[in-house]
Amino acid sequence: MYCNSISMAVISEALKHNTSLIKLDVDRCGLSVKGAVYISQLLNVNHTLQVLYMWVNPISDDGMAVISEALKHNTSLTELRVDRCGLSVKGAVYISQLLNVNHTLQVLDMSWNPISDDGMAVISEALKHNTSLTKLWVEQCGLSVKGAVYISQLLNVNHTLQVLDMSWNPISDD
Numbered sequence: 001m002y003c004n005s006i007s008m009a010v011i012s013e014a015l016k017h018n019t020s021l022i023k024l025d026v027d028r029c030g031l032s033v034k035g036a037v038y039i040s041q042l043l044n045v046n047h048t049l050q051v052l053y054m055w056v057n058p059i060s061d062d063g064m065a066v067i068s069e070a071l072k073h074n075t076s077l078t079e080l081r082v083d084r085c086g087l088s089v090k091g092a093v094y095i096s097q098l099l100n101v102n103h104t105l106q107v108l109d110m111s112w113n114p115i116s117d118d119g120m121a122v123i124s125e126a127l128k129h130n131t132s133l134t135k136l137w138v139e140q141c142g143l144s145v146k147g148a149v150y151i152s153q154l155l156n157v158n159h160t161l162q163v164l165d166m167s168w169n170p171i172s173d174d
Contacts (some may be wrong), residue, residue: 031058036057050078059087069094072102088113089122099126106134114142123138136163141169148171
């Protein structure tokens with residue numbers, strides 16, 4: 001079932017005033033940038049939502065830009081899953097910017113997005129200074145040995161990260 005922009009707008013409006021819902025799962029709802037805008041609006045005012053699952057929605061980098069901007073000021077969301085959302089290096093840059101200022105987010109899944117080594121570079125740099133993220137999934141993100149080097153540099157200084165999944169990346173031992 002797909003959520004169209006009208007239904008996401010209605011849900012988002014209701015959640016702006018809801019004080020009991022802690023998890024919103026909109027996986028595979030066909031959300032685009034417009035849906036991401038509605039979600040970002042609710043993240044700006046809702047202080048109870050802790051978990052947001054957005055798997056397999058074509059929000060793209062532009063959608064991630066508005067979500068990241070909202071999360072820079074959000075103090076309740078602890079888990080964000082945006083795997084298979086069409087994010088590129090640009091999307092990774094937006095995520096790194098939120099990681100630089102958000103001290104609440106603990107779990108981030110950005111798997112199956114082609115962020116490549118350049119995207120991992122900016123994420124790793126942000127995580128060198130982030131003390132809240134404990135779990136990171138970057139499965140199938142197009143990381144090579146270069147991306148693994150960025151991760152190793154991050155792990156040398158970040159002692160908060162506890163779970164790291166880099167499965168399905170073409171990291172070779174050659």
